[in-house]
Amino acid sequence: MTPPPRRVTQRDIARMAGVSQATVSLVLNNRTDADVRIAPETRDRVLQVIAETGYAADPAARRLASGFNRIIGVFTYEPAFPSGSRDFFHPFLLGIEEYAERVGCDLLLFTSAPVVDGRRRIFHQDNRLRxxxxxILLGREIDGAELLRLNRDGFPYVAVGRRDDAGGPVPYVGADYASAVHRLAERAVELGHRRLTYVGMGTSAESSHDRRSGFHAGATGADSARQITATAETADATVDDLRADGSTVAFVEDFATAVALETAARRKG
Structure with missing residues (x-):
């Protein structure tokens, strides 16, 4: 059998370009510091040899040298791809992918995490977080104990959506749900609606709390501003409940539930 071709090394590149291995390393790392002077023709010669040989740096070696893999992890507490969660995760995943591509990083989706009591867990015997x-953490509800451990271990992370304290500040990026829903409820009252209903999911997530507080703050001018819990599976009964209450506008927290409610309302005329 023919042995596999030997991997091209930086030493090979240096020999073929007629430069030192240190020069190859500087070119590969795109060093342009004031104290690093490489003639343009030398840089071009090194780049040409790299292109001709198809050389790619060993990622493990680069991590040892720089301390970084240029890999961004993405952890979802709910499955990222089934239809029930797709509408929630899809725009976030698109944005993460676009930015990672722009800064030259790869994404690693942690799909090996075990499901315990119906929820994925970051930390397990064979976790590959490092x-x-x-x-980046995604999920309607994120486990506080795991946030506490991430803080304690000093692992860099950011949550999508506001999170309560977990033994220290939780770094997050999120929408101002309270202000947005507050304004929507105010607008509904301005348009003449007097019986408003907030259709929630019955969760304790911070984002849900912010939406509910915004709803009640913005609906102070209404005769009734109540809160109920519903799912897509209970859409028919929920429409009947809204009609019996006399509600003329519903604020629906979950997208899939909103779609199901609209379908049920049309079916009922």
Whole structure:
């Protein structure tokens, strides 16, 4: 059998370009510091040899040298791809992918995490968190104990959506749901609606709390501003409940539930 071709190394590149291995390393790392002077023709010669040989740096070696893998981890507490969650995760995943591409990073979706009591868990016997330089956490509800451990271990992460304290500040990026829903409820009252209903999911997530507080703050001018819990599976009964109450506008927290309610309302005329 023919042995597999030997991997091209930086030493090979240096020999073929007629430069030192240190020069190859500087070119590969795109060093342009004031104290690093490489003649343009030398840089071009090194780049040409790299292109001709198809050389790619060993990612493990680069991590040892720089301390970074250029890998961003993405952890979802709910499955990222089934239809029930797709509408929630899809725009976030698109944005993460676009930015990672722009800054030259790869994404690592942690799909090996075990499901315990119906929820994925970051920390387990074979967790691969340290393969990534940092992690983005997605989920309607995120486990406080795991946030506490991430803080304690000093692992870089950011949560999508506001999170309560977990033994220290939780870094997050999120929408101002309270202000947005507050304004929507105010607008409904301005348009003449007097019986408003907030259709929630019955969760304790911070984002849900913010939406509910915004709803009640913005609906102070209404005769009735109540809150109920519903799912897509209970859409028919929920429409009947809204009609019996005399509600003329519903604020629906979950997208899939909103679609099901509209379908049920049309079916009922």
């Amino acid at each position: 393969l990534a330089d940092g992690c």
